[in-house]
Structures are given as C-alpha cells and as structure tokens.
Amino acid sequence: MQLTKRNIKQAFLVLLWILLVPVITYLASTDVKAGMGLSIVFVGGAIALVCIVNYRLGYYLYIGITFILPMLERMSGTELSKGVAMDGLLLATLLGCIFKRGDKSIGKVKFASDPILICMYLYLLMLLAEIFNPSSYSVLGWYVFMRVALRAYILLYIGLNVFNSMKDVHTFFKFWLALGTAAAFYCCIQKWFGLLPYEQSFMARYPEKFGTTMILSGIRLFSFMSDAAVLGIILACNIIIMLVLLTASMRTINLPRKVALLVSVLLHVLALGYTGTRTGYVMLPLGLMIFFLANLHKRNTILAAMAFCFFSLAILYGPFYGNPTIVRVRTAFIGKQDESVNVRDRNRHRIQPYMHTHPFGGGVNTTGGNGETYQPGHPLAGFQSDNGYLRQVLEIGWLGLILVAGIFFFLVQTAVINFFKATTELDKLLMIGLASASFAAAVSQYAQDTFTLVETAIMLFAFIGVAIKVRYINV
Structure with a gap:
C-alpha cells in the first residue's frame, strides 16, 4: 500500500509538470514577463527543494547558479531580481543544513x-x-x-x-x-x-x-x-x-x-x-x-x-x-x-x-x-x-x-x-x-x-x- 501511494504521488507530480507546459507556453505568448516569472518560480522551487534535501549539493548549486545569473539576466533582456533568487537558494540550503544538523x-x-x-x-x-x-x-x-x-x-x-x-x-x-x-x-x-x-x-x-x-x-x-x-x-x-x-x-x-x-x-x-x-x-x-x-x-x-x-x-x-x-x-x-x-x-x-x-x-x-x-x-x-x-x-x-x-x-x-x-x-x-x-x-x-x-x-x-x-x- 505504501508503494502504491508513492507511485500515485509520482504520477501526480509528472502529470502536474505536463499540464504546466502548455500553461507556461500560453502565458509566455501573451505576456513574456509572466511566463518567464512562472517558469522561474517552478524551476527555482524544484532547485530549492533539492537544496533542502541535500545541503552539500545545494552549496555547489548556489555557487554555480549565482555565477550564471548575470547571463540569465542578459538572456531575458530585462533586469531581474537576482538577489531574491540568491537569498532563496541560500536559505533553502541553510534549512537543509539545519534539518540534517550539519556534520559532527x-x-x-x-x-x-x-x-x-x-x-x-x-x-x-x-x-x-x-x-x-x-x-x-x-x-x-x-x-x-x-x-x-x-x-x-x-x-x-x-x-x-x-x-x-x-x-x-x-x-x-x-x-x-x-x-x-x-x-x-x-x-x-x-x-x-x-x-x-x-x-x-x-x-x-x-x-x-x-x-x-x-x-x-x-x-x-x-x-x-x-x-x-x-x-x-x-x-x-x-x-x-x-x-x-x-x-x-x-x-x-x-x-x-x-x-x-x-x-x-x-x-x-x-x-x-x-x-x-x-x-x-x-x-x-x-x-x-x-x-x-x-x-x-x-x-x-x-x-x-x-x-x-x-x-x-x-x-x-x-x-x-x-x-x-x-x-x-x-x-x-x-x-x-x-x-x-x-x-x-x-x-x-x-x-x-x-x-x-x-x-x-x-x-x-x-x-x-x-x-x-x-x-x-x-x-x-x-x-x-x-x-x-x-x-x-x-x-x-x-x-x-x-x-x-x-x-x-x-x-x-x-x-x-x-x-x-x-x-x-x-x-x-x-x-x-x-x-x-x-x-x-x-x-x-x-x-x-x-x-x-x-x-x-x-x-x-x-x-x-x-x-x-x-x-x-x-x-
């Protein structure tokens, strides 16, 4: 029964991601900033979850993503709130470190x-x-x-x-x-x-x-x-x-x-x-x-x-x-x-x-x-x-x-x-x-x-x- 519940949750998440693709595409076609913002929210949320689960990986993700944020800003063609993304990733990694109680x-x-x-x-x-x-x-x-x-x-x-x-x-x-x-x-x-x-x-x-x-x-x-x-x-x-x-x-x-x-x-x-x-x-x-x-x-x-x-x-x-x-x-x-x-x-x-x-x-x-x-x-x-x-x-x-x-x-x-x-x-x-x-x-x-x-x-x-x-x- 426990395995079945896990499969149901995984199937639900996959279905949710599949449904989000046309939604984000539609928003991007009508409002570029809204579509891009929604994409960043979901992708950023997934990365933040990874940082919480594995703070060691989160440490390297934070450094790598922070370094390429200026390039992402230039690709978007507009100014982005890079500090918000950096704070979110860092706090997620810190939470993961606290939950795992760090290392002895x-x-x-x-x-x-x-x-x-x-x-x-x-x-x-x-x-x-x-x-x-x-x-x-x-x-x-x-x-x-x-x-x-x-x-x-x-x-x-x-x-x-x-x-x-x-x-x-x-x-x-x-x-x-x-x-x-x-x-x-x-x-x-x-x-x-x-x-x-x-x-x-x-x-x-x-x-x-x-x-x-x-x-x-x-x-x-x-x-x-x-x-x-x-x-x-x-x-x-x-x-x-x-x-x-x-x-x-x-x-x-x-x-x-x-x-x-x-x-x-x-x-x-x-x-x-x-x-x-x-x-x-x-x-x-x-x-x-x-x-x-x-x-x-x-x-x-x-x-x-x-x-x-x-x-x-x-x-x-x-x-x-x-x-x-x-x-x-x-x-x-x-x-x-x-x-x-x-x-x-x-x-x-x-x-x-x-x-x-x-x-x-x-x-x-x-x-x-x-x-x-x-x-x-x-x-x-x-x-x-x-x-x-x-x-x-x-x-x-x-x-x-x-x-x-x-x-x-x-x-x-x-x-x-x-x-x-x-x-x-x-x-x-x-x-x-x-x-x-x-x-x-x-x-x-x-x-x-x-x-x-x-x-x-x-x-x-x-x-x-x-x-x-x-x-x-x-x-």
Missing part, C-alpha cells in the same frame, strides 16, 4: 578562539553598529549592505559543514576550477566570435551597467559573470592555484591530468587578457611569490619560476606591438601611468581630510553609485573609491579597515599553517595554492572592492571555509 566535524572548530572568526565577529558587530552612525541617514542602504554581508556569513557556515574531509576539499577545488574553466572558455568564445546578439542587445538597453566595459583598446569581456573585473580577479586566483598544482610529481598528478590543467591554464590566461583587468595581471607574480618562497628547495618549483619569468619577460619586452591585449598588460607593469591611474591617485589625496575627521566612517553604502542611490546628497555619494580598503575606511572607519586586513592576514596565515601540517603532496600544494591565491586577492583589494563584490566574495568566503575547516580536520 564542525564541533572541532574553535568558534570562540579562531582568529579569522574573531575578526569576522567584530566586523559584523561593526556593520550592525553602523545603523547608529550619525553621518548616515539611510536605513535602506544599511539594510541592503547587511543583506549582502549576511549571505557571505551563511555561506561560510554552510561551507564549514560541507568540508568534512580532505576528499571534500578536493571535490571543491575540482568544482571551482571547472567553473573557472567554463567561464574562461566562454570569454574566449566572446573574443573569437564576438558577443552574442542577446548580449549586444542587453548592453544597448542598459549602457549604464557597462560603463567600465568599453575602453580604448576594445571591449573588456565578462563571460557569463557580472563584470570584467570580477572575472579577471577570479581567473588570476585560479591560474595561481593551477600553476602550483602543475609542480606536483607524476605520482600525485598524472600526465593526462597535467595536460588538462595546462589547457585550462591556457584558457584562463587568454581570458584574463581579454578581460583587460590590470589588477589580475599584477596579482599573478605577487601571489606566486608566496608559493616560490615556501618551496625554493624543490626542483620543480625552480623550473616553474624560471618558466613563469621567461613567459612574463616575453610578454613585457617581446616584439609584440599591435596586440591591444598585450599593450594593456604592459601598462600594468611598465611605461607611463595612464590618466585613469592618475585620477585615482588624485581622488585618494582629495578624500583624506574626510577620513581624518570621520573615524567611524560615513556609513555603509555611501560611496560611489550606491551612495547616489541610497544616500543622495551625502558627502561621499558619487565618490569612486576604486579601492576596497579605501571604501572600508570611508564607510566604516579605521577599525573596519583593520578588521578586513586582519581577515586577509589570518586567512593566508592559516593556509600556510595547513601547508606545513599537510601529510600528502596534493594537500600541501592545495594549501599553499590557497595561501597564494588569498594573498593575491588581498592585493587586488587595493584596486578593486574584492571583499564585497558578489562573485569574488563567494570565492573568498569559500576559501575561508576551506582554510578554517582543514585546520581542524586532522586534529
């Missing part, structure tokens, strides 16, 4: 004494206290920022329940590098064959979303992500991790896998050049410096460093003068600074008096375009910080800046500690690769707001989850 290994984490977590607690308290900041007068701006911040904290908590063994960590890096390879390949397609019609149409309809996409050397490509700068930062971190993995012995990573890594690195490097993200170009040598310093006693490390230096010198000083991508790479290291860099320097000097007179900042979401949207008339509204650290000190003061810098510092330190404690070559390489990529992300914060941008924030908080949990896995 999370009890090993020292929540009261871990330095990264302490910095994050204090940073969250700072954000909560900003609602009382006398220089800020928009509760909506504070609410929007807190909503984004809480997403990152929830993602971290779920990650601490997902990474229960080194096998789980290996699974994450496979997924992450595969996602980056897909983004890099799509970016190369955009370069080789041009933007697809729906992308061109969306850019023409919402030109304000692509203010930094058009430059003198051409279009900064963005793949299926929201922004070229975001893509460039993620690609640079992935390149660092994969170059570190390529130094492994054949016993650890066999030849076919190394060939796959080389192909992925090539796609990443090409795509990074196509994004026009000079921050990403600078991240590579600085991030790899951590790896080289930790492994100077190894022959493979020295060979990798020599190969990287040769390739870099060829790009910087080789007889390549007509390629706009190579020209933009060179401007990040050599030659005269362009006017955009000079403007940023002048802006930083101009805003220094405000930093000195507002030790607790002007309030969250008060700088740049967010300030114009949520707090028009604020002294910081419209000011483009072009610097994550500068934005922190302007919006939440010097203590906020110290806490963000502390999170980056302890993230790199924890990854390095994990590197020395790891017992296998693969685990050692993953941890030093994580340390190198995290240091590169800390460097990128100087030119981009890496800590709060959606995709890069997901990357950072996933890295934090890995670094924290690995520290306690083998204890």
Whole structure:
C-alpha cells in the first residue's frame, strides 16, 4: 500500500509538470514577463527543494547558479531580481543544513578562539553598529549592505559543514576550477566570435551597467559573470592555484591530468587578457611569490619560476606591438601611468581630510553609485573609491579597515599553517595554492572592492571555509 501511494504521488507530480507546459507556453505568448516569472518560480522551487534535501549539493548549486545569473539576466533582456533568487537558494540550503544538523566535524572548530572568526565577529558587530552612525541617514542602504554581508556569513557556515574531509576539499577545488574553466572558455568564445546578439542587445538597453566595459583598446569581456573585473580577479586566483598544482610529481598528478590543467591554464590566461583587468595581471607574480618562497628547495618549483619569468619577460619586452591585449598588460607593469591611474591617485589625496575627521566612517553604502542611490546628497555619494580598503575606511572607519586586513592576514596565515601540517603532496600544494591565491586577492583589494563584490566574495568566503575547516580536520 505504501508503494502504491508513492507511485500515485509520482504520477501526480509528472502529470502536474505536463499540464504546466502548455500553461507556461500560453502565458509566455501573451505576456513574456509572466511566463518567464512562472517558469522561474517552478524551476527555482524544484532547485530549492533539492537544496533542502541535500545541503552539500545545494552549496555547489548556489555557487554555480549565482555565477550564471548575470547571463540569465542578459538572456531575458530585462533586469531581474537576482538577489531574491540568491537569498532563496541560500536559505533553502541553510534549512537543509539545519534539518540534517550539519556534520559532527564542525564541533572541532574553535568558534570562540579562531582568529579569522574573531575578526569576522567584530566586523559584523561593526556593520550592525553602523545603523547608529550619525553621518548616515539611510536605513535602506544599511539594510541592503547587511543583506549582502549576511549571505557571505551563511555561506561560510554552510561551507564549514560541507568540508568534512580532505576528499571534500578536493571535490571543491575540482568544482571551482571547472567553473573557472567554463567561464574562461566562454570569454574566449566572446573574443573569437564576438558577443552574442542577446548580449549586444542587453548592453544597448542598459549602457549604464557597462560603463567600465568599453575602453580604448576594445571591449573588456565578462563571460557569463557580472563584470570584467570580477572575472579577471577570479581567473588570476585560479591560474595561481593551477600553476602550483602543475609542480606536483607524476605520482600525485598524472600526465593526462597535467595536460588538462595546462589547457585550462591556457584558457584562463587568454581570458584574463581579454578581460583587460590590470589588477589580475599584477596579482599573478605577487601571489606566486608566496608559493616560490615556501618551496625554493624543490626542483620543480625552480623550473616553474624560471618558466613563469621567461613567459612574463616575453610578454613585457617581446616584439609584440599591435596586440591591444598585450599593450594593456604592459601598462600594468611598465611605461607611463595612464590618466585613469592618475585620477585615482588624485581622488585618494582629495578624500583624506574626510577620513581624518570621520573615524567611524560615513556609513555603509555611501560611496560611489550606491551612495547616489541610497544616500543622495551625502558627502561621499558619487565618490569612486576604486579601492576596497579605501571604501572600508570611508564607510566604516579605521577599525573596519583593520578588521578586513586582519581577515586577509589570518586567512593566508592559516593556509600556510595547513601547508606545513599537510601529510600528502596534493594537500600541501592545495594549501599553499590557497595561501597564494588569498594573498593575491588581498592585493587586488587595493584596486578593486574584492571583499564585497558578489562573485569574488563567494570565492573568498569559500576559501575561508576551506582554510578554517582543514585546520581542524586532522586534529
């Protein structure tokens, strides 16, 4: 009897889906937005149910879907409430984690004494206290920022329940590098064959979303992500991790896998050049410096460093003068600074008096375009910080800046500690690769707001989850 009931329920669900097809088709033919909205509701509901049933799968679904949401928005031809979809998926995954009571290994984490977590607690308290900041007068701006911040904290908590063994960590890096390879390949397609019609149409309809996409050397490509700068930062971190993995012995990573890594690195490097993200170009040598310093006693490390230096010198000083991508790479290291860099320097000097007179900042979401949207008339509204650290000190003061810098510092330190404690070559390489990529992300914060941008924030908080949990896995 129980089996019969199950079959009846399954048949009912199948019939319901079959009946929904003509209904959605009819609505789409009469009202595109209504049909699309109904489709999103049912598909999103099914995905949310999967996240509740299996929070581990939900963790990866959340990351993957969040990364492709900008592409879905461009395909729809209209602006979508992406934040609602992200919140729904994340809360469904959190519910699944709570119902399953997470994993027992999370009890090993020292929540009261871990330095990264302490910095994050204090940073969250700072954000909560900003609602009382006398220089800020928009509760909506504070609410929007807190909503984004809480997403990152929830993602971290779920990650601490997902990474229960080194096998789980290996699974994450496979997924992450595969996602980056897909983004890099799509970016190369955009370069080789041009933007697809729906992308061109969306850019023409919402030109304000692509203010930094058009430059003198051409279009900064963005793949299926929201922004070229975001893509460039993620690609640079992935390149660092994969170059570190390529130094492994054949016993650890066999030849076919190394060939796959080389192909992925090539796609990443090409795509990074196509994004026009000079921050990403600078991240590579600085991030790899951590790896080289930790492994100077190894022959493979020295060979990798020599190969990287040769390739870099060829790009910087080789007889390549007509390629706009190579020209933009060179401007990040050599030659005269362009006017955009000079403007940023002048802006930083101009805003220094405000930093000195507002030790607790002007309030969250008060700088740049967010300030114009949520707090028009604020002294910081419209000011483009072009610097994550500068934005922190302007919006939440010097203590906020110290806490963000502390999170980056302890993230790199924890990854390095994990590197020395790891017992296998693969685990050692993953941890030093994580340390190198995290240091590169800390460097990128100087030119981009890496800590709060959606995709890069997901990357950072996933890295934090890995670094924290690995520290306690083998204890």
